[in-house]
Amino acid sequence: MGGCVGRYWEGWEDSQSRGSSRNAGRGGRNEPLKKDRPKWKSDYPMTEGQLRSKRDEFWDTAPAFEGRKEIWDALKAAAVALECNDHELAQAIVDGASITLPHGTLTECYDELGNRYQLPVYCLAPPVNLISERSDEDPSDSPEAPVAPKKEFQLKVRLSTGKDLRLSASMTDTIGQLKKQLQAQEDIDAAHQRWFFSGKLLTDKTRLQDTKIQKDFVIQVIVNLQALQAPQLSPTTTASLSPSE
The missing domain is CATH 1.20.225.20 (Ub domain-containing protein, DC-UbP/UBTD2, N-terminal domain)
Structure with a gap:
């Protein structure tokens, strides 16, 4: 699994x-x-x-x-x-x-x-x-860390909302890059995403090759539902509100 x-x-x-x-x-x-x-x-x-x-x-x-x-x-x-x-x-x-x-x-x-x-x-x-x-040092911080060939594949991602989806990824991609891709695809702010694999929290600098993920494995993404459900005011609406309101 x-x-x-x-x-x-x-x-x-x-x-x-x-x-x-x-x-x-x-x-x-x-x-x-x-x-x-x-x-x-x-x-x-x-x-x-x-x-x-x-x-x-x-x-x-x-x-x-x-x-x-x-x-x-x-x-x-x-x-x-x-x-x-x-x-x-x-x-x-x-x-x-x-x-x-x-x-x-x-x-x-x-x-x-x-x-x-x-x-x-x-x-x-x-x-x-x-x-x-x-x-303790993040492997991605080392410039001499081995880099796998850039070969794209479909990464399986499971959101805490119950939705499964796939992202185009390569083993050299960082979690931070994948968060931005998920944000563009599902409109979930990267700051509201937490990625886990095998029970470990993945930092933004972690590369997929560092997680030892294999084909058909699933990365779990916990989404901050409270942040998503918070009412969002558009700039126009915000500007129209007076201090008394």
Whole structure:
């Protein structure tokens, strides 16, 4: 799969339960999502690539066994937002999907039908003994960084609004350049876009070749819906308003 936020706005009202366990005794208790992320230590030092693979395996297989896929997608999106310290967005996703949190964490939660969902700790935070695969310096800052041949392809992008689309891209393109392309195509200001791949926030200077993205993988874009929904006044309208108005 390769992406980090699923199509979590689609089909919630029409979905059906797939036989996951139910908890009739939870009594409707619902706590706000806690800001603190769990701290844990892996049994062995884990690389970023191993963590990505472990997460991808879970998110790819979990919906196949129990629960509703759209709820799993919402939980995945909330987990990514929470890891990126966007608690407000994570809470909005949980509320929008009518997910109940008895303990205020994503480790155990329920949908509106009473189906139970459990997220492993490695999907919510990296281990304290994580091994970094690259230096703290942005690879794009180095003039000697290897540059892949400029060969264009169709990049799959999934918006948090539930819309899928494709952008013409090359491995040498930066995320900042792709944000501008998305802005021109969908009228979404680049400042209101946050791009993620394999659970990691992509900076504007990051090149696609640095993300190790492969064919048919999906990059997730979280759109600041509040900014998009804010009333916009045209210059003409603004100029016509007097101070008293």
